[in-house]
Amino acid sequence: MCGIVCYTGSEQALPLLLRGLQILEYRGYDSAGVGLLRPEAPLFQQMRAVGEVQRLIDADEVRRAMPATCGIGHTRWASHGRPSVENAHPHQDCRGTVVLVHNGDIEDHLLWRTRLKTRGHTFRSETDTEVIAHLLEEARASGLDPVAAIRAALKDLRGTYALGIMFVDIPGTIYLTKLSGSLIIGKTPHGMFAV
Numbered sequence: 001m002c003g004i005v006c007y008t009g010s011e012q013a014l015p016l017l018l019r020g021l022q023i024l025e026y027r028g029y030d031s032a033g034v035g036l037l038r039p040e041a042p043l044f045q046q047m048r049a050v051g052e053v054q055r056l057i058d059a060d061e062v063r064r065a066m067p068a069t070c071g072i073g074h075t076r077w078a079s080h081g082r083p084s085v086e087n088a089h090p091h092q093d094c095r096g097t098v099v100l101v102h103n104g105d106i107e108d109h110l111l112w113r114t115r116l117k118t119r120g121h122t123f124r125s126e127t128d129t130e131v132i133a134h135l136l137e138e139a140r141a142s143g144l145d146p147v148a149a150i151r152a153a154l155k156d157l158r159g160t161y162a163l164g165i166m167f168v169d170i171p172g173t174i175y176l177t178k179l180s181g182s183l184i185i186g187k188t189p190h191g192m193f194a195v
């Protein structure tokens, strides 16, 4: 089983997320990544690496990371698509409006991938996870608020998921949902975590 770590609060998110990913290493994984979100430009930054969390920690992008107090992290155990930087989480939609991390498997992802490509979406990874990002993009573009968009995007998918989702136009907020798997929310005096 792989891992999700989310943080939003008043502290810098990146060190907390990286420490959280290290704590989850015992579960096993093949790659790791972090996405950061903030209200000022640049709004979003992501960093991903194949192999140990330490390789992510040592990556140039991490040393050059922007300050941000909201972010999501992931250790991936590949189920769809080989272990690679492109397949590591977080994943985004075509326009970079939504970014998410996912534990679980979307069983009918090939069907959705074909449908979404027909509707003009461009995929950047081989993962099942990426279909969720594009479905969320469509749902938001149709005018739905974030919670309604998440419900709409997930309602016809077959499979299992725990998801940490950030919308780039809503900095500071992480949306969580799960079907099977686990996702635990924790509150501290400086912010909130989900693991």
Ligand code: GLU
Binding pocket: 002, 003, 075, 076, 077, 078, 079, 080, 081, 087, 102, 103, 104, 105, 106, 127, 128, 129
């Ligand atoms: N199915 C997703 C993937 O292959 C998530 C795997 C996981 O739970 O780590 O990228």
